[in-house]
Amino acid sequence: MKAIIDYLKELTALHAVSSQEDPVIDYMEHHFSAHGKEVTVDTIGNVICPFSSGKPHAKKVMIFGHMDEIGFIVRYIDENGYLYIERIGGANVNVLPGIQLNVLGDKGVVPGVVGTKAYHFLKPAEKGSFPSLENIYLDIGVFSRSEAEQKGVHIGSTITFKADFLERENGRVTSKAIDNRVSCALLVTLAEKLAKVESSLEWDVYLVACVQEEFNIRGVMPAVRRIKPDVSIGLDVTPACDTPELLGYSDVALDQGPALTFLNYHGKGTLAGVLPDTKLMEGLIKTCDTHAIPYQREIAAGVITENAFIVFEEYGVATANISIPTRYTHTPAETVSMHDVNLTEKVLFHFVTALTAEQRFGKAR
Structure with a gap:
């Protein structure tokens, strides 16, 4: 057991x-x-x-x-291959900038990174604020929409947080x-x-x-x-x-x-x-x-x-x-x-x- x-x-x-x-x-x-x-x-x-x-x-x-x-779904892929997303369920979008997500493509899991503006170029008003969901994009390392589609990523592909099971002190578990x-x-x-x-x-x-x-x-x-x-x-x-x-x-x-x-x-x-x-x-x-x-x-x-x-x-x-x-x-x-x-x-x-x-x-x- x-x-x-x-x-x-x-x-x-x-x-x-x-x-x-x-x-x-x-x-x-x-x-x-x-x-x-x-x-x-x-x-x-x-x-x-x-x-x-x-x-x-x-x-x-x-x-x-x-x-x-909870997760996300691809709603738009721009000409440079960046993915724009919509929520499936009540995902906390405040945690998204800079984290890794997994796209569940037709040909398997495609890892991606949520883009975030370089800290060095943040304007004072942008520091400490969060982008709206409509402006959040996912970078899967391609150069075009067609290349994203060749990897099996399409509008309607679903997205999850990266799996990272962590056993911690005192019987705590994070994932x-x-x-x-x-x-x-x-x-x-x-x-x-x-x-x-x-x-x-x-x-x-x-x-x-x-x-x-x-x-x-x-x-x-x-x-x-x-x-x-x-x-x-x-x-x-x-x-x-x-x-x-x-x-x-x-x-x-x-x-x-x-x-x-x-x-x-x-x-x-x-x-x-x-x-x-x-x-x-x-x-x-x-x-x-x-x-x-x-x-x-x-x-x-x-x-x-x-x-x-x-x-x-x-x-x-x-x-x-x-x-x-x-x-x-x-x-x-x-x-x-x-x-x-x-x-x-x-x-x-x-x-x-x-x-x-x-x-x-x-x-x-």
């Missing part, structure tokens, strides 16, 4: 922006199939791994995390695509453990690696409609606020355990957010208390997750989110503590294996 960190290292090395998740789909299907029966991949790429209680009319719990990463490959690593580990206890489950458990979260939040919905879960638990990252620029915004920090979400919503308004099911949240907290697992309470304006849409499926679903505290989100330097990651796996395993046929969540009478 691999450690979660080993899965995470392999997963973050893969390049998979929204709608281009194929390498991670293949990875998840392969590893799920080693432990679960009847693993399926739907038309848009959601990978579903069921574990059956074997009981008729058993309730269903779905645990999901998305496979895609691109921690959001949300850390949850994929958790799902694979959970599949390994559930395979050993499947016969003792009282609820059917569905692990889902889903698509297109960073672009439209709704990629998981075909899987939801196929499974029709009674309970949905979403796994994702959340900003850790233990760095100087975020101190005091919230209590969420590295090394303090998983964060249970009490509220999140899109920063532009509350029309797409999550308020968890009270009974489900009480159950997760009870699991943490019973097994002496530290946890944090999360309020996250500016974060949106799939449960915002899942909760309102036609029959209603009891939902909750569990978040892994992460520094420097949506950059190539996303950082988590493996202590928090391992604790998150424990919460999930103990919660689903303790579910009884009599348990009810939600408000239905």
Whole structure:
């Protein structure tokens, strides 16, 4: 059995922006199939791994995390071969000048460097400012548009941050695509453990690696409609606020355990957010208390997750989110503590294996 960190290292090395998740789909299907029966991949790429209680009319719990990463797409190539880009998802463009990106061309990965004006020629007003996205360009070392196209780079080619997995002191890990490959690593580990206890489950458990979260939040919905879960638990990252620029915004920090979400919503308004099911949240907290697992309470304006849409499926679903505290989100330097990651796996395993046929969540009478 691999450690979660080993899965995470392999997963973050893969390049998979929204709608281009194929390498991670293949990875998840392969590893799920080693432990679960009847693993399926739907038309848009959601990978579903069921574990059956074997009981008729058993309730269903779905645990999901998305496979895609934020990135970019080539929108224009000028006559000198410079690439101009658009975002796929909410990439932090402030970190772009001077860094390396990988273009996923038709003939393989083409490395590039984001151009930046030479410091020596910066005007006073330009120092300390950031260029707008429309002026950011990528230099892939060619002299013309035709040469770029000969290398397999075209308008519509996708772009990711360069993979550079770094194990640091005190169990910290830094990489691109921690959001949300850390949850994929958790799902694979959970599949390994559930395979050993499947016969003792009282609820059917569905692990889902889903698509297109960073672009439209709704990629998981075909899987939801196929499974029709009674309970949905979403796994994702959340900003850790233990760095100087975020101190005091919230209590969420590295090394303090998983964060249970009490509220999140899109920063532009509350029309797409999550308020968890009270009974489900009480159950997760009870699991943490019973097994002496530290946890944090999360309020996250500016974060949106799939449960915002899942909760309102036609029959209603009891939902909750569990978040892994992460520094420097949506950059190539996303950082988590493996202590928090391992604790998150424990919460999930103990919660689903303790579910009884009599348990009810939600408000239905």
